[in-house]
Amino acid sequence: MTSDRRVRVPRSPSPSEVGFALGEETQDPGTEAGSGLSRRSFIVGAAATLGTGAVLAACGGDSDETEAGGAAEGGGDLGEVTFGSNYSDEKPKEALAAAVATTGLDVAINTVDHNTYQENFNTYVQQPDDIMAWFAGYRMRAFASRGVVGDISDVWSDQLSGMSEGFKSASTGLDGSQYFVPFYFYAWGIHYRKSLFEENGYEIPTTWDDFKALCDTMQADGLVPLCAANDGGWPQMGMFDMINLRVNGYDYHVSLMGGNEDWTSPEVKEVFAKWNEILPYYQPDANGRTWQDAANALGDKSAGMYLLGNFVTSNFDGDTQQDIIDDIDFFLFPEINSEHGQDAIEAPIDGFMMAASPANEAGAKALLGGMGQPAAADAYIGVDPSVVAAVSGADTGSYNALQNKAAELVGGSKFIAQFLDRDTDPDFAANVVGKAIADFLADPGSIDSVLATVEEQKSTYTFE
Amino acid sequence: MATRLPAAKRRGAARKKLSLNRSDRIWLVAMVAFPAALHLLLVWIPALLTVVLSFTKWNNLDPFSAIEYVATENYRIIFTIFDTNLFPAMFNNFVLVIWLTICSAIGMLLAYLLDKEVAGSRIYQSIYYFPVVLSLAVVGFIWRSTMFSRDRGLLNMVWPGEPIDWVGDGQKLFEFSLPFLDFPLGLSRNFAALLVAMAWRHIGYIMVMYLAGLKAVDNSLKEAAAIDGCNEWQSFRQVIFPSLKPINVIVIVITVIEALRAYDIVAALNEPRGTEVLGTLVTNALLGEGAGRVGVGSAYGVVLLVLCIGFIIWYVADHYRKTA
Structure with a gap:
């Protein structure tokens, strides 16, 4: 029965679990890890997770601290910000570190295997890092209305001018305030x-x-x-x-x-x-x-x-x-x-939330604002080109036709729904x-x- | 075997027990107390907590202080509002008990035949035993992708007619009504397909247990039966089957437990409509990110617990009645 833990209620995939298959012109031999669930890799992955339940469970406690940024000027005043991340595969992990570095802040990234992260999020969110990776829609609103994540409306009004109206409504809790910074999505x-x-x-x-x-x-x-x-x-x-x-x-x-x-x-x-x-x-x-x-x-x-x-x-x-x-x-x-x-x-979005009472609130808000800028998106896409950035103004030069289409259609939509199993x-x-x-x-x-x-x-x- | 010991011998055993020295007694107490404590801690205390939680409402996100007592509300919910989940699941578990019992009988038959040392019996043995090394979840994955898949599964390749949706077709093979339910119960086609996959594994499992048991049957018993003129059936029925009693006990327990705890293979098939079992109802209500329904899930769990305990009580009572 040890394997049962890995077999879970099926649900639609998160953007981080599936990427865009890349066109010929942008195909780079190293991107396969980011290109998500091909049938073959799904079956292998399923077999691997079944066989290694115990091993994965053992890994759950591991977290792996990466220092990013800190070198650039201006970050020092705000002190260290902690960042809980489920970008655990090699490529996304590297890409996230590159994106964080563009903010120039002193950030400690705490990376946890993404399955473990999602399963334990209920517990984790009680004692979280300053900011944490999560999903838009009900999956964000449920935590927002319980008061376990922080209101970041001021980040939206001061720093996130590059986000379309649709992304803003997808980041808004039931009380009308914003709790989420979109990062990337699929449509x-x-x-x-x-x-x-x-x-x-x-x-x-x-x-x-x-x-x-x-x-x-x-x-x-x-x-x-x-x-x-x-x-x-x-x-x-x-x-x-x-x-x-x-x-x-x-x-x-x-x-x-x-x-x-x-x-x-x-x-x-x-x-x-x-x-x-x-x-x-x-x-x-x-x-x-x-x-x-x-x-x-x-x-x-x-x-x-x-x-x-x-x-x-x-x-x-x-x-x-x-x-x-x-x-x-x-x-x-x-x-x-x-x-x-x-x-x-409909476009499920991955992004970031802030803890209800972060140890370093000013730093957390600066980091969230920074992650919502085109520069951060560009740095991420530079390493992992299989995603489409939420922020308009991101460099779309590496996108293939489908990515461009997704960016265009979602960016131009007045409303963005998250998908039924994320919206309720x-x-x-x-x-x-x-x-x-x-x-x-x-x-x-x-x-x-x-x-x-x-x-x-x-x-x-x-x-x- | 409940052979009666002569009275003198029993008294001797009792006297011997009293003569244990101090360190023996400490060891004895420790050896009983430690497993008993573990058992209580890991099995009965969680089981009791499940019963307690089934009378509460909690979402496993709020602190413990937010747990709210709701009396039997969760039972009302699962027996009246989610009755379309609960009763089909209980029926499917019941079907599994019957089906796996039949599979156990087939396993016994195979073991009996293989024990005859027919030519190539080791090859047959390995073939039948092979699926047992796989977990039921893996069996589910294998059957789903290679056998059942509607568009590229083996079954539809050899099936001459229109392709059949082995996984998703929840249409009932037969139906019957119960007076207190406003919908019929029945065996869905996809659950019947799943029963075949379960049999594939269960038969081999039971076969191996009986093979081991048959090896232990004294050959002189069989010879004596043959000399007394028993035919094959009489010899099996009167001599071999009774001497397999310890194995029969284990097999009955395993079969019923497998049938009641069934979960992994259904989950591996992504729980298509018509295949719900109690195990999937429990996990569906409890697992999940924002919205665990701990009370409702616990209530499903208690239903399962009551069924298991019912079986255990019946079994233990029956066992003691016969041995007394």
Whole structure:
């Protein structure tokens, strides 16, 4: 039973767990560690974590202090700042140290294996370092509303001019103050093969009717229009989020995720009614398919489009399938309700929070401000080019086409959602909503009773 | 074996016990007390704390002082609001008890055949035993990616019809209703597929235990049975099976425990709908970053504990009734 500890509730991957597969022009032999979960490395990784549970557990106590910065002028006055980091792989670790060095502060980075860090965060956050790496959305808000992380609204007003409105709202707690500095992200969108669209003369759809018409055309051309995976219960949450954001808008979505709306309401039923319209275009049996298997259908051009995060490219091998990686592009989910247009996008964000009462508050705020500058992002990307920086004004010269697209679409979005299992109580997401979505996919006709069950079970959660 | 000792011999044993010297007694007390203390500390105290926590509400993030007593609210939640999780999970655990018992019987049969020293028995033995060295979580990973995968799994390659979604298809193979539930219970297709993967491992495990047991059966017993004119079945039923009693006891215990604690293989398959077991309900409620539902998870745990204790009490009572 020692291995059980490593098998956890499945959830959508964090930006730090998956990177962008890099295009040919930027491919550097050393970046494989950063390019995330290819199918092969996932299986090997799974086997390794199972086999070495005890070893990893033993490593959990280790932390490894790195001194960064301190040399540059101006940092000395503020004294040492401590920084809890889960950037534990070699490349991200080096990249983070380079980014921290640009702030010119005296920083002690305390690096912990990222699985251990995330599992123990509840305990760690009680006695944290001055600033710590974490995620945006509910995963930040839950800690913010319990008062265990510090308000950094003044950092936002004084230092973070380079962040778009969307990033600011994603960093804002329920009380309207900011608690988070975004660092990098990946985006969710509808991925497709550029060459397939060119060969068949398909146009990028911007409205729901165009989208369905394109699906019909693809079906007539003998393609499966939409790749569909739901193994682990999270991939199809993205479809729910996108349709809800388009039909009911970002504010309603946040309110629904916050437990303040009725799941049996006409608004939610409308989401599933719209969803039902495109189910005939799905690959059959979505519930048992892994996102990697679905991505293979995109790779061999048997399917046309795939709503997933940009990490879809990491399914393909950088050495033998480079042509596929370079051929994948994505577009925004089409407009359904003209009131909301295409104003929202999903993009899980990694970034930093401050302790509720840091030992060195002035230093912590200076460091957070510094990490939100283009210089820090540039230094990070210089070492690990598989990410897309949140701050506008970062040097995009090393980006490949997909990274540029992600930066452009997310930077231009008015609202950034984090993904269902990051935007609400994770237990509610996995055990109630995820289950309901799987039930809906298996039997779309049962949606009324499925939603009634969600509403009933929702009453046992507090969403604080 | 509860052979009755002659009264004199028993008295002798008692007298001998009294004659232990002081250091013997200290050792004896230490050898009993130390494991007993460990057992209490690591098993029963956490179990009791689980029972206590199941009557509280706590999110494992707030300090202990925030633990709130909610009486039986968590049980109301799991028995009425999450009944669509709890009862299918209990049913799946029940199916596992039955299924693994059948697998144990198959394991015994294989062991009996292999013990006959048929040609190549060592090769068969190794083949059947091989899966046992893998943890069930690993068995889950292997079956998920190589056998069950809908698009590139072995099963669908050899299956002549439309591909089957072995992992995700929670449709029920059969259903029945219980008077106090407003939804039917039944065996899902994907859980049935998972049972096959579990059998792959469990049969070999049980086979090895019986092989060891059979090696210990006195050959003269078998010969005597043969001389008395027993056929194969009579010899097995009347002579060999009774002499395997100690192994049978262990196998029953292992089988029931494996069935009740099942978790890892379901988790390795990413817990598709229809395959919930009590173990996954407990961990799903307890693990997670911001929002552990300690009370609800503990209540699921207590249900599991009660089932286990029920089995233990039945088993111990039965054992003593027979030996008395």
